[in-house]
Amino acid sequence: NAGVTQTPKFQVLKTGQSMTLQCAQDMNHEYMSWYRQDPGMGLRLIHYSVGAGITDQGEVPNGYNVSRSTTEDFPLRLLSAAPSQTSVYFCASRAPGQGARGYGYTFGSGTRLTVV
Amino acid sequence: KQEVTQIPAALSVPEGENLVLNCSFTDSAIYNLQWFRQDPGKGLTSLLLIQSSQREQTSGRLNASLDKSSGRSTLYIAASQPGDSATYLCAPGVTGGFKTIFGAGTRLFVKA
Numbered sequence: 001n002a003g004v005t006q007t008p009k010f011q012v013l014k015t016g017q018s019m020t021l022q023c024a025q026d027m028n029h030e031y032m033s034w035y036r037q038d039p040g041m042g043l044r045l046i047h048y049s050v051g052a053g054i055t056d057q058g059e060v061p062n063g064y065n066v067s068r069s070t071t072e073d074f075p076l077r078l079l080s081a082a083p084s085q086t087s088v089y090f091c092a093s094r095a096p097g098q099g100a101r102g103y104g105y106t107f108g109s110g111t112r113l114t115v116v
Numbered sequence: 117k118q119e120v121t122q123i124p125a126a127l128s129v130p131e132g133e134n135l136v137l138n139c140s141f142t143d144s145a146i147y148n149l150q151w152f153r154q155d156p157g158k159g160l161t162s163l164l165l166i167q168s169s170q171r172e173q174t175s176g177r178l179n180a181s182l183d184k185s186s187g188r189s190t191l192y193i194a195a196s197q198p199g200d201s202a203t204y205l206c207a208p209g210v211t212g213g214f215k216t217i218f219g220a221g222t223r224l225f226v227k228a
Contacts, residue, residue, distance in 0.1 A: 031214060042220040043205070050214055058215055090159060102147035102209050104165035105216070109158065 002027050006091050006108035013081040013115045021076040021111050023091030029106070031094045032074040033058070034066065036087040037110075043090070049074055050096075081115045088112050118143040118210055122219035129196055130227050137191040137222045139206035144187050146208040151180050151191050154203045154221070163204075164191070168211075196226045 007022045025032065033048040035058075045058030049068040063085060065077040074093075078085060089111045095103040119142045129135055139149070148167045152160040164180040166173040166189070173180045179192040189206055203221040210216070 033214075033216070035218075040220075043218040045215055045217075048214050056214070092160075102167065104148065104150045104162050105160075105207070106162065107152075107160040 004091055004093055004106050004108035006089075006111050008111060009109065010112050011114070013078070013113065015081060015083060015115060017081050019078050019081065021078075021089055021091075021113070023074045023076065023108060024072050025074075025091075025093040025106070026072065027093065027095070027106065028071060029093035030071065030096050032068070033092045033105075034064070034074070034076045035090045035092065036060065037090060038087050046076065046089075078113075083115045086113060086115045118208065118215075118217045120206065120208060120217050120219040122204075122206060122222050124222060125220070126223040126225075128225045128227065131196060131198060133196050133226075134192070134194050135196055135224075137193070137204050137224070139189040139191070139208075139219055141187045141189075141206075141208045143208070143210055144184050145211045146184060147211045149180075149182055149189050149206060149208045151178075151189075152205045152207065154205060156202075160205065193224075196224075198226050198228045200224060201226050 004025045030051045034046040035043045044060050047066040049055045091108040092105045094105045121140045123138045150165045151163045164173045166182045177194040182189045203223045205221040206219045
């Protein structure tokens, strides 16, 4: 089924460890984004990309890196995990708009990350 | 910066009731608005996408309206069912921008 695939679904890290959350989509969407969701804070944008080779920061980028070498993949790297990064992470993608018409987002099922 | 507010934050209704969820946004320069459903521990599922040129969009028992000039959207759920229990989020897409801001959501509980 076409969609956004995130791996892993669950992860426990120790403080200071690094890891990469994977996100892949097979819909040829140019736009991809990473959000984190915390209780009482809603969804907050970490980084986004408007195409291969182009990335930019969102609201809460500190402690995270991204790259976009292909249209399909948009990995999120935690450089040195901290307990404050305990959260649920969602990847989303959408096609670019055509004129005045915009397309909606498709979300992955999320990665639940715990940093101890 | 776009700010999105969803009212009420939580709602509990008996089965069969019709209900309205509200979404307001501060930047009316949007090209569309998307409503999502999120079940506990799950991802976001798109329910309705309404373009800025549209006033309404319908899918089954769901109807979304958009008043761009006043910065408001409503999600109407007819004849609610226990299976409708979930958190509902709205996301206005700002024209020329890529930093889509989501509302905090309305947590709905439908009692059998």
